[in-house]
Amino acid sequence: MQIFERFNLGHGFRKYFEIAPATNTALRNDVFRIRHEVYCEELKFEPERPDRLETDVYDPHSLHCLIRTANEPNHLVGCTRLVLANPDDPLAPLPFEQTCGHTLDRSIVDPLKLPRESIAEVSRLAVRAAYRRRKGDERAPVAISEEDFGTGDRPRFPYIPIGLYLGAVALAARSGIDTLFVLTEPRLASHFGKLGVDIRQIGGPVEHRGIRVPSMMHVPSIIKGMRFIVKPIWRVIQEEIERGFEKEAGGGKLSGK
Incomplete structure (x- = not known):
C-alpha cells in the first residue's frame, strides 16, 4: 500500500465528494435518475422509461446510497444499492441467485x-459518464483497473467506485448484514485485495452484460481486515452514511456538509 502513503484518503474523498444514504423519495429518485442515465440511455442495458427513473422489483426492499460532488451537493456522481431479502418472501432469490x-x-x-x-x-452500481474517463469504461456502468491505483511515483486512488462499495459495506454493517454477495468482473478480487478485503469467488462465470463471476464477502472481516491506509476513507464514509440517517430521523434536510 505504499502507493497511498502520501495521501490521507479520508481527506481526499471529503475534498471532492460526499456520500449519502437515499433515505427519502427525493434522494431515491436521484438514484433512479442516475441509473436511468447510465443503464438505459447510455449503455442500453434496460429500456428507457418515460419518467426517466430506472427501477425494478428489488428496489422496495433495498437500501440505496449516492455520491455527489462536495462543493455542489446537487451534482450527482454515482450510486449503488444493497438488496436485502424480501421481508414478505425471505426465500425469494436475490438478483445474483437468479x-x-x-x-x-x-x-x-x-x-x-x-x-x-x-x-x-x-x-446496480452506476457512475455517470463524465466520471468514467478511462478508455474502455464507456461500456461499463462502473469500473476499477490497475492504473486507478497509480504507481509509487504517481499514486492515485479510485475514490468513486471504492466509495460506492464502502458505502454499501456501511449500509450492510448498520443493518446487521454478515454476508455480502456481488456479481462483478473477474479481476475485481485483485483490486479489493489492495484494500485488505478478502473477496471469494463462489461460482463459475456467466454472461451478464459482459463476463461476470459471483463472489462473497464477510462484512465484519472487511471492516477488521481493512488496510491501515484505507481506514480514514472508511471512517469518513461510515460517518457520512450515519449522519444521513440521523438527519432524516431528525427531520433535517440532507444536503452537503
Whole structure:
C-alpha cells in the first residue's frame, strides 16, 4: 500500500465528494435518475422509461446510497444499492441467485441455507459518464483497473467506485448484514485485495452484460481486515452514511456538509 502513503484518503474523498444514504423519495429518485442515465440511455442495458427513473422489483426492499460532488451537493456522481431479502418472501432469490443459480458452487456457500436476514447483494452500481474517463469504461456502468491505483511515483486512488462499495459495506454493517454477495468482473478480487478485503469467488462465470463471476464477502472481516491506509476513507464514509440517517430521523434536510 505504499502507493497511498502520501495521501490521507479520508481527506481526499471529503475534498471532492460526499456520500449519502437515499433515505427519502427525493434522494431515491436521484438514484433512479442516475441509473436511468447510465443503464438505459447510455449503455442500453434496460429500456428507457418515460419518467426517466430506472427501477425494478428489488428496489422496495433495498437500501440505496449516492455520491455527489462536495462543493455542489446537487451534482450527482454515482450510486449503488444493497438488496436485502424480501421481508414478505425471505426465500425469494436475490438478483445474483437468479442470474448465477446454475453456476454457484454450493459446496462453498448455499445462500438458501444462510439466515436470509443476514445476507444482501451489492447491486446496480452506476457512475455517470463524465466520471468514467478511462478508455474502455464507456461500456461499463462502473469500473476499477490497475492504473486507478497509480504507481509509487504517481499514486492515485479510485475514490468513486471504492466509495460506492464502502458505502454499501456501511449500509450492510448498520443493518446487521454478515454476508455480502456481488456479481462483478473477474479481476475485481485483485483490486479489493489492495484494500485488505478478502473477496471469494463462489461460482463459475456467466454472461451478464459482459463476463461476470459471483463472489462473497464477510462484512465484519472487511471492516477488521481493512488496510491501515484505507481506514480514514472508511471512517469518513461510515460517518457520512450515519449522519444521513440521523438527519432524516431528525427531520433535517440532507444536503452537503
